Amino acid sequence: MPSHHRRITLKDLAHELGVSTASVSNAFNRPDQLSSTLRSHILSEAKRLGYQGPDARARSLRTGRSRIIAVVLAETLTYSLNDAVSSELLSGVAEVLDAHGHTLLLLSGRQPGSDHHPGSASMADGFIVYGLMPSDHLLSDLPPQSPLVAVDFHVEGRPTVHIDNEPACYAIADHALAQRPKRIGILCLRLTATPHNGPLTDQQEWLSAERTITRSRLDGFYRAIDQHGIPRDQVPLWNIEENIHSVCAPVIEAILDLPDDERPDLLLCMSDRIALTALTLAEQRGIRVPEDLRLTGFDGIEEGQYRAPRLTTVRQNSSEKGRMAARMILGLDEPTASRLATTLMIGESCP
Amino acid sequence: MPSHHRRITLKDLAHELGVSTASVSNAFNRPDQLSSTLRSHILSEAKRLGYQGPDARARSLRTGRSRIIAVVLAETLTYSLNDAVSSELLSGVAEVLDAHGHTLLLLSGRQPGSDHHPGSASMADGFIVYGLMPSDHLLSDLPPQSPLVAVDFHVEGRPTVHIDNEPACYAIADHALAQRPKRIGILCLRLTATPHNGPLTDQQEWLSAERTITRSRLDGFYRAIDQHGIPRDQVPLWNIEENIHSVCAPVIEAILDLPDDERPDLLLCMSDRIALTALTLAEQRGIRVPEDLRLTGFDGIEEGQYRAPRLTTVRQNSSEKGRMAARMILGLDEPTASRLATTLMIGESCP
C-alpha cells in the first residue's frame, strides 16, 4: 500500500492496478507495446491517482538521456540574458529544442560565485558552447563523450557555427571608406590578452584568432583600409572589454571629447552596442551624425534599426546560428564546420 | 577491469584504487568523512584516470535533488529571451542560482511545438512561474510537492512576487494629467479574454485581475483619471496582444494616423516597448514629442533611457523580482507574498 505522503511511483501504480510495471512504463513510452484499452485504462487511472508520469531523474539514469541540452555561455548569465545578440542566439536554440521536446539548461563559463559545484553539467545530453571560455578548464569539465558544438570560436575536432567575420568587416569598411574620412578610429571588442578599456598601444598583447572573433573582424577592416591606400598606423584602435553601455561610455566619451581636429570622423565599431553608445553620446554633445561623425556597427540588433538615424551595420542572424547549433546537437543536421553569411545594412549613420 | 569505451564510474575508480565506493563518494561529497591523505589521493587519481566526478543523473536519483531550478515562462522562450523585462528577470534568477551552485532550466508555457513530451520538468528541485499561463493545465503538470513561486500572477496557496502595479500607474497617470491633455488614450497589454489587437469596445470580455496585471494597471490609471475629473468614457482603450514592435506598430499607426482633432495628445502605455514604438512612429510622421503628443511607458527598460527624448515611465526592478523569487525557491528567504516598489521616472516624453 503506497504511503500517504510519498509521491506515487510507477511501481505503486502498477500494484494498484494489478498490472506489471512494464505495462505502465509502456503505456507512457511505447504505445505500440500494449492494447489500447489497457493503455487508456492505465493512463486514466494514473491521472486519477495523481501519478504524473515516469520520474525524469530515474528515467534519465536508466536511459542515459535526459532531453536536456546545455548552452555554456562564455559570459555571465546576467550579461548573456541581457545582451541582444546572445539572447537571440539562445532563442534560436530554444526554438529548435522546444520543437523537438528538449529543454534548455543554462550554464555560465564566467562564474561570479567562486566554488565550482560538482557538475550538474553531466545531466545534459549535449553542449552548445558559445564564445570564448575564460579558461579552457571549463571545457574540460564537460563529459568528453557527449556531443558538443562550438559557436563563434574554435574547439579542436568539434563541429562549429561561425559567421563570415572577415568578409563582412571588409564589406562594411569598404562602404564606409568610399567617402574618404579625415580620421578613422576602430573600436574593438575584447582584443587584448589582458582586460583593457581605452586606446590600444603597441605594448598590448592580443588574443589569438582562435580565441576571439575580433581578430578576423580587424583583418577585414584592415584589408579595406589597405586597399583604400590608408596607412594602418594612421588608424588608432581602442579596446572595450565588455559590450555594455556603462563600459563603452567612458572609452567613447574620451574619443568624442578630443579636440575637433583630432577627433575621428569615422568610427568603425565592432558591435552595435558600441556604435549606439557612440551615437547617443555624440547627440548629447551636438556632434551631428553622419555630418560630423560617421558610425558603423556590427550585429544588426533591432534597437539600432528602430531609431533615427538607423545604424549602418552588418546584420548577423544570431537566431539562425542558434538553430543550426541546436540542430547539429540533436543530430538533425550533419555536424560540420559551418559558416553563415551576413548582410550589409546601410543606415543613415554612415550612408 | 573497466572497459575502454564506457565512461568510467565511481565503482570502477574504487576498484582501481582498491578502496570502497563509499570512500570515493565521500571524497567528492563529504571531506570530513575520510582522511585528507586518502581524499587527495582519490581526487588526484580520479583526475588522472579521467573520472569527472559523480554522475549527476545517478546522484539526483539517489538524493532526490538535482540542483536545477526551472523557470516556467508564460510566453514562448523566443519571446522571453528577447524581451528586456523578462530577460532581466531571468538574469536576476540566474544570479542567485549561480551564486548557490544551482543551474537554470528554461521551460515555456506556450509550446509552439504541439506534443507535450513527458516532462523533463520533474527533474527540477523547484519552479519559478512567470506570468499568466495560457492554460492552467500546464501548472498542474508540475509536481505538486515541489516548491513553487509565482511571479506577476497569483497561484492559490503559493508564495508570490509582485510589483505595486496599481499605485505605480496611479502615480504616472497623475503626473501626466497634471498638464491637462485634450484627448487621452490608453494602450493596454493583453487585457482581453480572447486575443485582440486594436480599439477596445464594450463587447470584449476582459481577463480577471488574477490573470493579468493589466487589470491593476488600468485601475491605477482610472483612479487618477477619476480624480482629475475626466469622465472614463472619454478615454478610449486599445489592446495589444504581444509586446513586440511588429504587433504594436499597426495598432499605433492607426492611432497616429487619426485626424489631428481626434488623435490623442497623451498616450498612457502599459509597456516601454509600446511607448517606444509610438515614439518612433510619431517621429516618422513629424508628430513632435512631447509638444504634439505626450507618452508614458512602463518598465523602465534601458532602451527607453538611452535615447532622446527619454521615456517618462515606471521603473520596475525586474532583476530584483528574479532574485527574490530565486531566494524563496532556494529557501534563503521566507516564502511570502511580497510586493516590490517601483520608481516613477520623468523623462522628456512626458515632462
Added chain:
DNA sequence: CTGTTAGCGCTTTCAC
C-alpha cells in the same frame, strides 16, 4: 501482448 527481472551510478546507513 504481458510479467519478471537485472541493473543504470550513486549515496548512505550500518557494522566493523
Added chain:
DNA sequence: GTGAAAGCGCTAACAG
C-alpha cells in the same frame, strides 16, 4: 576511519 549492501524509480531485455 573504512567497507559491504540496500535501494532511489525506472526501462528494456527476455521469457511466457
